[in-house]
Amino acid sequence: MTGRTRRPPTGAAVLQPHITSAITEAVLDELAERGYGRLSMEGVARRAGVGKSALYRRWPCKQDMVLAVLSQMSVPLAEFPDTGSLRGDLIAGLGAVHDWLTHPRFVLILPDLTAEAARNPALAEAIQATIGTPRRQLASAALHRAVERGELPAGLNLELALDLIAAPIHWRLNVRRAPIEPGYLEALADHLMRALGATERH
Amino acid sequence: MTGRTRRPPTGAAVLQPHITSAITEAVLDELAERGYGRLSMEGVARRAGVGKSALYRRWPCKQDMVLAVLSQMSVPLAEFPDTGSLRGDLIAGLGAVHDWLTHPRFVLILPDLTAEAARNPALAEAIQATIGTPRRQLASAALHRAVERGELPAGLNLELALDLIAAPIHWRLNVRRAPIEPGYLEALADHLMRALGATERH
Structure with missing residues (x-):
């Protein structure tokens, strides 16, 4: 070069x-x-x-090559910025999930990989190890910050909270193939705040 | 016969x-x-x-044949029984989503069909018309009953509520390929009650 x-x-x-x-x-x-x-x-x-x-x-x-490329693309996109408030972090994080799922080419890649993983348990496990788990660790950090700030209860159901953050956007875009209308992510953030028992902050 | x-x-x-x-x-x-x-x-x-x-x-x-068969299998499974309370309806309905997604053979069929739909907009549209929309209408009926009983606010965000009901179970089973542990569906129902602003009933 x-x-x-x-x-x-x-x-x-x-x-x-x-x-x-x-x-x-x-x-x-x-x-x-x-x-x-x-x-x-x-x-x-x-x-x-x-x-x-x-x-x-x-x-x-092939499996290592594909997952190295997809992990390198996917994991940095799961960075939840520290905005100082749970609602701010959630809106930023939900936006990042949206950007990941609508990333050019990835809109075709993830559904295909999900179908492949349904037939190939070793691939499914490797996807979780290289993409799913690292992404969840980044989201967990944001939720832990909120617990430390007293915005979320210490008894938070972390597993369920992480599912609730990623799942609706994926369901809507990749399964229902419905658009994410303006205001959807903010409304989702507000629903998540209530679901997780967040302290109201105004 | x-x-x-x-x-x-x-x-x-x-x-x-x-x-x-x-x-x-x-x-x-x-x-x-x-x-x-x-x-x-x-x-x-x-x-x-x-x-x-x-x-x-x-x-x-082929498309009509496949969707007729899948619709006949999928839509009746989305019946939300009227248990008399939102929490009861949600737990029954979430159990039905779980049973649908773990239905023998369907665990392989849905991820494959989702990947196929990502490349075939006509198929995606037909899936929604024959499976997605009828299933959502059945879940909507349960939410409307809760609004009529005063358990849910009249200003319910129905679109988001329907996404929140189906999405986490699908995400967990089909994308993360993680198990639905005992208590997960009940915890999800409680999170949904709070998310949707349900009136507490004891």
Whole structure:
């Protein structure tokens, strides 16, 4: 990418970022167009304009490659910013769930991956380990902050709270394929505040 | 199915229930094993042990056949019984959503159909018309009863309420592939009562 390149130290595995980036784009394109089941290392390599060895240098198999790419895209989008109030955090966090689910290509990728996981328990487990669990940990942090601020009860049902945050947006967009109308996320935040027993703050 | 059968009136389209039933089972088996995309009228006819004409006598095309079978299975399961209280109705209704989503074969069928619908807007629309909307109308009736009893505010956000009822169970079972632990549905009902601003009844 630069005019002046140094020779890599002999024997070191040097992964060039622009190649990783081309592979990442090719993985997302192939997932969106062909789906997980029909995606192949060959197809990704061809699309990225690299050799298959460039893929295997980074990941041992298709599942690891796909989940590394999807995790890298998905987990940072689950950052709940600390806005100083639960309602603020929820609205920001719900907006981030919405942006994740409507991310170009991901609108096709997630339903396909969910169907694939229903038939492939090892894949389902790996998806949770690389995407689901890290995303839930980020949302948990926001809820814990609210407990510390006294906005949420200490006996919070965390499992259910996390389901309630992500589920309605996914249900609406991916299962019902209905639009998220203006005001929906704010109304959802207010319903969640009540559901979780949040202290009213005005 | 009986020993004494009458000749059907000439010219009338007589659909024999045991054939319809064999086709229904074959459609569900093919959907679960092969998925919507690879299901064919030929495959269903072969599996049901009937001629293709028996299928086309009932439905003009694959999409209509699949949705008729899935609607017939799905819509009655969304009956919210009138238990006399919102909490009772919610717990029964959430149990019915759970039973629907964990119905044998349907655990494979719904994720596949959702992925298919993401790529096929006409199918997505037909799914909503034959399954989603009728199911929501049944749940709406339970919420309207609660408004009439004074348990829910008249200004209820019905759209959001319906999403909140179905979404967490689907998210947990089909996306996270996590178990519904004992007590989860009751806790969800209590969270929904608070979310919807239900009047406390003891």
